[in-house]
Each structure stands twice: as structure tokens, then as C-alpha cells.
Amino acid sequence: MKKQKLVMVGNGMAGCRTLEELLKLAPDLYEITVFGAEPHPNYNRILLSPVLAGEMKFDDIVLNDLAWYRDHGITLHLGKKVVKIDRKAQKVVTEDGATAVYDRLLLATGSSPIILPIPGNDLPGVLAYRDIADTEAMIQAAQSYKRAVVIGAGLLGLEAANGLALRGMDVTVVHLADWIMERQLDKTAADLLQKSLEAKGLKFLLGKQTEMLKPGANGRVGAVRFKDGGEIPADLVVMAVGIRPNIELAKRALLHCNRGIVVSDTMQTFDPKIYAVGECAEHRGVTYGLVAPLFEQAKVCANHLAQMGIAQYRGSLTSTKLKVTGIDVFSAGDFMGGPHTEEITLSDPVGGIYKKLVLQGNRLVGAVLYGDTADGAWYFQLMKDGQDIHEIRDHLMFGQHHIGDAGHAGQNKAATMPDSAEVCGCNGVCKGDIVKAIKEHGLFTLEDVRKYTKASSSCGSCTGLVEQILASTVGGAYQPAATHDKPMCSCTEHSHGAVRAAIREHKLLSIPAVMKFLDWKTPNGCASCRPALNYYLISTWPHEAEDDPQSRFINERAHANIQKDGAFSVVPRMWGGLTTPAELRAIADVAEKYRVPTVKMTGGQRIDLLGVKKEDLPKIWADLGKAGLVSGHAYGKSIRTVKTCVGAEHCRFGTQRSMDMGVKLEKMLFGMWAPHKVKLAVSGCPRNCAEAGIKDVGVIGVESGYEIYVAGNGGIKTEVAQFLCKVKSDEEVKEYTGAFLQLYREEGFYLERTCHFVARVGLDYVKSIVVDNAERRKELYERLLYALQGYEDPWAKAVATRSKEYEVLEVTI
């Protein structure tokens, strides 16, 4: 098949990201030609500030070097300006008369800095701050001149001013509005920021309108004169008063433009063969100047160029971070508030901390943080997800850690952490490693950082911290994706929720059927989506859907936990933590017979045999089975244990028979697969010796019955279980517990613990179904019992069927 021709005008970050996304989806669909007006390959424009500040060099910020274009067969014309689009002939014409025909045209022409229309704006020494040429000119000026004036105290202006000051210049920032960064900050935060920038040596003149730039004796700019008659000397003037989308080319081709080139939700212009992305595009009346929205646009545009046609761009919520070393400022959304909003503020001017959260109804709609921006990413996520926050409203200001969702206690100032501080305790990754990888490889997303550094890729408890480091390194370019429509993995565009819904609504019964129905991008998925799909299938259609062992992680496939040396561990079930001399004898016997190197008590009141060879597993199980012992599922995303105290059976304080209740629950739940592991506990009195307060379901006996708590967690994220309800009888404990767990099984996302699930859907929602709606509760409970019907001990099954899973083949010489 002959390749179609794709021409891209503009060689910046939005355009190149579109090409990257396109090449991932359809590497061979197009013959691609790129025209760039600058003489450089694509570089990371948001890192110009560190270049100016002397923290990085140009080579460090190149995103796509020339080899990248060559390797992907892209024809690159650098330093060539396209001056005409002939839409009828479907071709573009360059300044020097060269032409290129297209089947699809992508406009990524970016924007230009606004130059104030005042006398003297063309004098030598007057610059904008937009590209590497401007940056280099500023660096040069700093070597021979002393006095700099930056007009405009927006994000870019302040970063320019800071860079020039670091290069030894005496810098004055001139601003028209009454406070700096007025489009991102309220006055209180701006004043604090101004104070700390003044401490770094910057001077500010606010509420000043520039009237003209006066030449000095050497013909170069010499002074800045204001409307009010004042005047200050200047050898260098940098204008940072905003950007204007580059739309002249599109306008000449009679494409519909307002402020930018108008595009639809598919990033198409009014000519369906022509797409536009980036700062030149106007979507639903908005043009964007930050990187993150541009990347979202790139993804959508690539999806349509690749002829997949399912993505939609619906606009972006943006957040801002200032990249000035040592200063933390964050702002997002409607940070000023208005008549229909409420505000929560925390102000500690001496400590240099100010936080304002803007609420509308039960949603967070805006935030300004100064001094401590640790929770910026979290607040932004809450805004993007539109999450109902009324349950956490009273803790909201104190941040994610206070809600108990952050993991690393106390470490919440990413910007001020030393490079040597360990961030990811699982993989031993320090802050410096992460920052280096972000800069060297041009990373923008959490996934990329995980791939390159492994930070937060294991237990995930440092995710928030890694996000903060990412945000403080790349600034506002880091935008977390909204969690509910985040694709499951790179094999698909669909989110966990969408996949669950499709399996349920269309009665899909096997992994290949799901992949076919939802247009999976890879032939058989990956190690992250297949186990999830397998779980969704068997939990949605028990006894009907196929349970595919090859789509289960090794532990669930082999019914034992793999250890670091490739050996396995065996944990027989002890119902409610109870055992007998005969069982203990059987365990002791296998431990001796198979030379098990380590025997250990687990945290869930049972015994772990560690260091077992895989081929010995069925033999050990067979011996244990003779004593009546079955699998403890210590290896699965499944019911693990029900921990109990001795309770009213023996304890002088016991009010309820907790051991008996625990055994009943564990027997009921035997073989229950879930989105993640599930642990229960039953205590016989409020002294709570079984530690029910940190379990997925914790039951506490009281004189009049039982209290049921849910969504606790004693692991990565220590979380105290929340009170669900109080019930009277053992049968009710089973019903409410079963209904809650079935709700989690049906609506939880794979690898989401109950604490995350309840945080996502809200405890009120859970209560409305499990506590307040008797009919729904009974239905859930019945569905759970139906799903668990006829479940066989997997160990006995492996022994009986002589599963080949455990056999090692042999080749002799």
C-alpha cells in the first residue's frame, strides 16, 4: 500500500509529541515531512529557564535529536519557513519556493511573544523571551551589561528575571497590574512571593505602564520610561507580556481563526484534512500556553491521524508552578473565587506559608499554595476528578498525608529535599536520580519516571513524592491524568471502569473476547492488563467466564508465593487462626521431610514454610491435605486471613465469641478472589486484640452485638477502618460483610485495596447500598455466595490432576 503523506508545519513540543504518539499507534501509515523555522531540532522549551539560570545547557534540553527524525524516516527541513498553504492542491510552499504535498496537514506553528507597541521596541538590547536564541542573547548581555529590566511579572517574566539575577545582573521587574502573577495568584500569595524574590535581589515596580524605551549613548537601549513620568536606566530590556498564537499562515489559507486556529474536539480545523495542535490552536474558545494541555491535544490528534478515531479532547484544567529554585508556588483552577464559592485559608506569613482552597458546593475548584506545595498534585487531582470532598472537608487543608494517603510521613517538601534523600525505599532511588532522569530523558509523566528510575514502581507509597519532584522539575508541564478515565495500561485507551462495564453489559466471557470487543492495541495484552481482565471476567461472570491461568501472576498460577531466589512458600489455612496438634504435627513432618529451611509465624496467625522448591509443592500439599489442611491463599488477590482474639470463649472481658465468628467468616469467604488482597479480623470486645481497626473488614464484639468497620489498612498506607454499622447477630455480620465485599468485588478496580475503593466512591455510597438498602444488600450477599459455590481447594486439585505446572523437564547429555 502506498503511504499517505503527512506534512507538519512547526517543529516544537506539541507537534513532535503528536508525531511520537502517532508513531506508537501507526508507525507505517505516513510518509512524514516536518518544516521547522528554527535551526534546531525539537527542544524542551520549558527548560529554557534552567538554561538561562546556568543550571543546564542547551544539549541537555534537546528532546528529539536529529537521529530520532532519521530513525523514524521523517524528512526534516530546519530553518525553513512555510509561507503558503494551497488547500486545493493540498500542498505547502516555503519561503524559498520549495513545495510539499500532503494528504494530511498538521499545523503546530506555536506562538510568538507579544512585543509592546511602544517607541524604542526595536532598539538593540530589547528582547522577548521565547526561544533558545533569546536565551542565548540574554546570557550574552549578562556578560557585558549590568542593568536589566524585565517587563511583565508573569511566570515567564519572573523566571527570566531570576535567571538574569543569577547571571549577576541588577534586575528590576516592571508590572502593569497591582501584584505579580495576577493571573495565577491572589494578592496574599503574590506578596509573599515578591518578598522572597526581593530577598534574592530582584526589585519590583508595580502598577507601572511602560511608555517608551529610550536609546542610550551607544545606540543601545538606555532607559525605560513610564506613563507617570518616571524613568529607570536599562542596558537590557526583556518583554515577557504574553504570547500570541501564530495564525498568519492559517489565516492566509482562509482557515477559520479567532485568537487561534479554531479546532474541534478531534483537533481538526475547518478543513478536515488539516489538524492543528499546540499554542496555535483554539479549542472551545481557549488557547493554551502550558505544555500539559498541548500533550493531551497531541494524544487526541495522533489518535485521529492514526485513523483510530475514538479520542476526544474536551479542554484542560491547568495548573501552574514557578520554576525558581528554592521557591514553591502552585496555583490551579479558579484560585480567586467569587460569589458562589467558599474559601478555606491557612496563613502563616512569618513561616512563609499560605494556602487557599476554593470550594464550590462539595467540589474543590481552585487552589493557591505558597511555601508548601507538597499537596498541589493531590489538590489538582481532586479538581480534575471533580471528586466529592465533603467527607474529607475538615482535613482537606492539611493535605493528603493527613487523609492518610501519602505514605512517607513528614517528607513533603520535594523542592527543598537534598539530592541524596532517598525517595523510593523499595528500589533505593534518590531525589537526585529522579531529577537527573527527568532532565536527561525529557520525562513528563509519572509512568516515564517509573520506567526510567523504578521510583514508585513497586509498592507505590512514594508516588505522591515522585509526582512532586516531577512537578517541581518540569513545572506546570506536569499534569496528572484524571484517574477515572486513565487508560488501564498502554495496551488500550479504555479505563478500568469502562472495561468492567463492557464485560458486564456485553457479557464478554474470555480475555480474547474482551480484547477483540474493545480493540486492544496489543495481540495478547501485557503483564499488567491480563491479570486485571482475568479478574474482571471471573468476578463478573462466575462459573461462566474462562479463568485463564496464563493470565494470572505466578503466585496465583502456582498457588504459592515466589521468593527472591525463585523458591516458593507454603501457608496452609488455619481457620480463624485456630489449629490442632494433628495439624501442627503434619506441618512439622513436611518441614522435616522436605528440608524446609525456614518456618515462620505470619502476621495473619498461621505458619509459613519458606524456601520450598516448586517441584516439591504438590508433594507437600498432598501430605498436608491428609491432615485436612488446605490452601491459605497467602499468595493471592483474594481472601487472606480472618484474625481473631480468643473472645468470649476464654477471655474474661470477651463479650462475643470472636473465634467462632472468625471461623464462620473465613469459611464463608474461602476462595474469594478480589481486586486485591482482603484481610479481616474479629475481636470479642472493644479492647480489640485482633486489631480489627486496620483490616478491610473489622468486626468488634460489644454486649449488644457487633460493630462492623470497613476499609482499614495496615500496609503501605496505614488507614484506620471506618465505622459502617452495628448489627445484632452472627448471620447479620456475615450478610453485611459479604455484601460490602461483593460491592468491592464488583466495582473495585484491579489492585485497588478496599481503602482506596472506599476513598474513591465515598463511604456514604457504600452505606447507601450495604446498610440502607436491604434489597441491594441481600442481592449482593447472594451473588457472593453464588460466586463461591463449589469452590475446591486449589492444592487438592493440583495434586489430583497431577498438574504439569510443577514438573521440570529434563534434557540429558
Next chain:
Amino acid sequence: MMRDWKKVCPLEEIPRLGSRQVKTASGMIALFRTVDDEVFALHDECPHKGGPLSQGLVAGKVVTCPLHSWKIQLENGAAVAPDKGCAKVYPVKVEGGVVWIAL
């Protein structure tokens, strides 16, 4: 050099999208079978921390190590970037439904 081909097992004894371990004089080898019945053999040790690749999850022509989720390509044994490392590859062939390996 003549290859020393050894007979291992019938193809159907390796599950599709799965693997089997083979004990040999040159150590443990992992045999993989893709969805299209292609068979590959790698030294059963992840270049990262020696995890048994045979216990990993197979998708396409890649196995994910069960210990720390490195992805190893079945065709050449190389880790998928940005990870770096390589597991030794052994030639395999399937003839008349039987898997052979060259050691």
C-alpha cells in the same frame, strides 16, 4: 559447527502464552510458547536479579519477570528499554509437534 539438537517434549506440553522449565547440563532453561505456537528458549535467569523467567507472564514475544517486572524479549533475550541486560538465548525448533533445543 554442528549443533547438538536435543529432544525436549511435545509442543502441547508447553501451555500457550506459558512456559516450562528444562533442566540441562548448562543450567536451567525456560521454554516459552507464544499464542501462535512459536517456541523460544532463554537461560532461566533475569539479567536484573536472577529471577526465574519461566515463572513470568508471556505476552506477544515478551516475558515479564515475576520478581521485579523487567520485560525480556524472547527472540533475543534483551531487556526492553530503558532497562539494560540480556539473557542467553538457545536455538529451538519444532518438528512434527516436538520441541528440540540446541545446547
